Amino acid sequence: MSTNGARRLDVAAIRNDFPIFETGIVYLDSANTSQRPRQVTGAMLDYFEHFNSNIHRAAYHIAEVATERYEGTREKVRAFINAASTKEVIYTRGTTEAINLVAYAWGRKNVRAGELIVLTILDHHSNIVPWQILAAANGARIEYVDIDEKGELRQDQFHELLKRSPRLVAFSQVSNALGTINPAREMVAAAKAAGATVLVDGAQGAPHQGVDVRALGCDFYAFSGHKMLGPTGAGVLYGRRELLEAMDPFQSGGDMIKTVRIEGTTYHDLPWKFEAGTQAIGEVIGLGAAVDYLSGLGMEAVRAHEREITEYAYEALSDIEGLTLYGPPPSRRAGVISFSLEGIHPHDLATIADRDQVCLRAGHHCAMPLMTRLGVAATARASFYVYTQKDEVDRLVGSIKEAQRIFK
């Protein structure tokens, strides 16, 4: 973590680490998946080309190296999120699998009929559907915290729901669709005080701001490697040790056991109890390189850069006639801007932008309850990261004006 908040990112130097920009694309979809620097693909390639082997099993040298890199990433991730122990860092395929793990392995045992689960209207489908399935299986109820006209969670309503002693509170640290930064620390504290177990969906949080799970105080924290410069297929579930210890396994089979006998099986210790089968070893190693890369930049500098770009983009888009912006002002949002254009469907805009090599997301952003709440079927969304430059925002503005010219 950076100790110097004033440090600025050297974006030109950063961009040199990302070969994809040599294609000339303007990539404004990092909230969907980020690009990956050479350091990440290089670390993965090194594994595949020089010590490809399975971990935890073999007694030969390259397998030892693979195991060391795989487990070494766990310490990097632990430090990155300030978990107390590497035992609390479980590898998953991504945020979705991490939340499903909790819904299955914790939820089925701990959430009972008639109990309340509190979610929010801002949540991604991956933090809604697993709980809906759990609620249907266990007879629990779900309530959703609404947003105000700025796209921020209604804290008054949240506190009313907490009075009903929910068993679980799960919410996203940052909205993927609106960019709203939720007051996670305050919300976790209030939910814990109300006796709830708390899961924070950090898919849009961990890549963009420093995370300290102990300061946050949550029980579970989930995030994906591929949104933070890492590869797809490697993500993380953080869980408080005592909760993880008490949970049954999620998936079962090889590597998650201590002994298997015909009479029964004893499970492996944390964290391996939750890592059944051969893991995505190369991807996890890539995730370790991504953590190194971000730590090298400093998360304060990352956040400062995103804020600067977001403010610039917000202002530029505000000036366009017929453009509606959704969500809070730039000071209270991450590097995500959702908007719509009068008379132009987001998909048409995205197609026109694509002609200019501008990669823009159009759709419901896996947040259909939120889209329904906003009264729109879809929005266009631009999202930014460490490599985004102001002239790329200008290119987006150019595409928008071109679309308006074509559709006028």
Add this chain to the structure above:
Amino acid sequence: MSSGTAADDQFYREYILDHYKNPRNYGRLEHPDISHEEDNPLCGDVVGMDFRVNDGVIEDVRFHGRGCAISQASASLLTERLKGLALDEAKKIDKNDVLGELGIQISPARIKCALLSLKVLKVGAYGLADDEDEE
């Protein structure tokens, strides 16, 4: 932008934009013989069609809906073709006919937009055929 002309020429051709902005046969029919609606939840496109069928011929057709230019222009173009066509002939209209009529390269991501109206026709037309068989 510099490649704007490409967008004009290839994708958002004038007649597609015209069908989008001035859709033909737009609206509803009173007491239609067939009425069917489909949506594409991914992007929120909706297309519905009402048909008046007499003696196996589509006498009149109207469509309604909302969505992107491709889905709405495709529906508008299809209604023009359907008016006066025998239902049996209408059933033969396939994906290639619809895409050919649009006359543009449709990317895989947009193909569902382009074919939404055809889906409405297919499900709607076969629905009526089933009813007739029962009679």
